[in-house]
Amino acid sequence: MREKVCQVVISGAGPAGAILGLLLARAGVETKLIERHEDFSREFRGELIWPSGLKPLKQIGIWEDFEKVGQVRIDQVKMFINEKPFVSPQMDSSVIGEFRPRWISQPHFLEMLVEKASAYTNFELLRSTRVRNLLRDEDSVTGVVTDSHGDISADLVVGADGRSSIVRARSGLSAKADKLPMDIVWIKVPADRMEICNTMRMYVGRGRLVIMAPTFDGFVQLGFIIRKGSFKELRQLGTEGLIKEILNYVDAPTREVLKTTDTDDLRPFLLSTVADRVDSWCLPGLLLIGDAAHTMSPVGGQGVNIAIRDAVLAANYLIPALKTATNADTLYQTLQKIETERLEEVKLIQAQQAKGPRILLNQSLWMRPILLLAQKLGRGAKFDAASDPSMKTMMFGVSPIKWTVE
Incomplete structure (x- = not known):
């Protein structure tokens, strides 16, 4: 038997791992958080947080710190079909209060979380450290093997290391994947002359979907949904060609601005979409949360929300x-309760995420008149986003999450 180095070791300092690490440390639990990068700015990360993710941040007492993080408040979503206005869901303050959706700087958000956690002497963040394997004692997981800090034994290992989770891979837990018909190309362009303040836009038509959202640093995040496996063709066009392709799907004012965008410093980034869920989130001594347990499709911007909600509920238990x-047996039963309580919401939202692309990216002949009719009926009409059942689920989640420890 190895001597315990800490009570909990968490692999992955994304939203799920960083929030859980902070809450455990604040409660006096000896916690080590392992992050494979030196900082949090090397990869594109989901940036949208809906009310379902914002409310728990206030409950756990970090709202004031969160509001200092770089972010843009989203007041409405403008949806277009074949470049023409369709509908415009509004974020009604009488319904959501202060929890309007935010497009955030995730690197700033994560640095804030680990900085607060590091104020506790029972917390340690290990940057530039990779988990290589799991330590085991018979059927129980007892720690992790790292590349630069040796073996770290613990009462509990938490895998929060995202969609390419090493902890999941080494655990032997199997997952079921949903086949998604699309990938997404992300690219940030300057927001000069683009009237998009506090508005997220979605353009649907001819088998494509374009997403636009303002960022805190004066740019617009463009997401171009493409047929899965077709990025190689787009890459041959170069960045200028990619922008020209996007011009075919946006409204006229946006098109005119994008035409004059200098593409020399733009860096497109492909996100190969995945949606899956492990058959079991836990083993004796091991818990998976966030994308390590259930990789979320980018549809509806749910990744950060679900990660936050996983972490807060896990900390409650x-x-x-x-x-x-x-x-060990009682702890394992606790891990099973966490999975049981979170599973319903994750399954329902994943199912809802899967429906949209199969409809919106459909290029069959019968789909064209349906979209045309929808646009003529909508004509840019405004309505309360929470009045639509699908949007309400995306905004507020399914199962209530309430911080109960303090």
């Missing part, structure tokens, strides 16, 4: 369990 003389 783990803190009482870890602060008492809990044996």
Whole structure:
């Protein structure tokens, strides 16, 4: 038996891992958080947080810190079909109050979380460190093997290391994947002369979907949904050719601005979309949360929301369990309760995410008149976003999440 180095070791300092690490540390639990990068700015990360993710941030007492993070408040979503206005869901303050959706700087958000956690002497962040394998004692996971800090043994290992989770891979837990028909190309362009303040836009038509959202640093994040596996063809066009392709699907004012965009410094980034869910989130001594447990499709911007909600609910269960003389069997039962409580929401939202692309990216002959009719009926009409059942689910989630420890 190895001597325990800490009570909990978390692999992955994304939203799920960083929030769980902060909450455990604040409660006095000896916690190590492992992050494979030196900082958080090397990869594109989901940037949208809906009310379902914002409310828990206030409940756990970090709202004031969160509001200092670089972000843009989203007041409405403008949806277009074949370049013409369709509908415009509004974020009604009488319904969502202060929790209007935010397009955030995730690197700033994560740095804020780990900085707050690092104020506790029982917390340690190990940057530029990779988990290579799991330590085991018979059927139980007892720690991790790292590339630069040796073996780290713990009462509990939490895999929060995202869609390419090493912890999941080494655990032997299997997953079921949904086949998604699309990939997404992300590219940031200057927001000069583009009237998009506090508005997210979605353009649908001819088998494509374009997403636009303002960022805190004076840019617009463009997401171009393409047929899965077709990026190679687009890449041959170069960045200028990619922008020209996007011009075919946006409204006239946006098209005129994008035509004059200098593409020399733009860097497109391909996100190969994945949606899956492990058959079981836990083993004795091991818990998976966030994308490590259930990789979310980018549709509806749910990745960060679900990660936040996973972390807060997990902390609700783990803190009482870890602060008492809990044996391994009782801890495992606690892990199973976390999975059971989160599973319904994750399954429902993943199912809803899968429907949209199969309809909107459909290029069959019968789909064209349906979209044409929808646009003529909508004509840019405004309505409360929460009045639409599908949007309400995306905005507020399915299962209530309430911070109960403090």
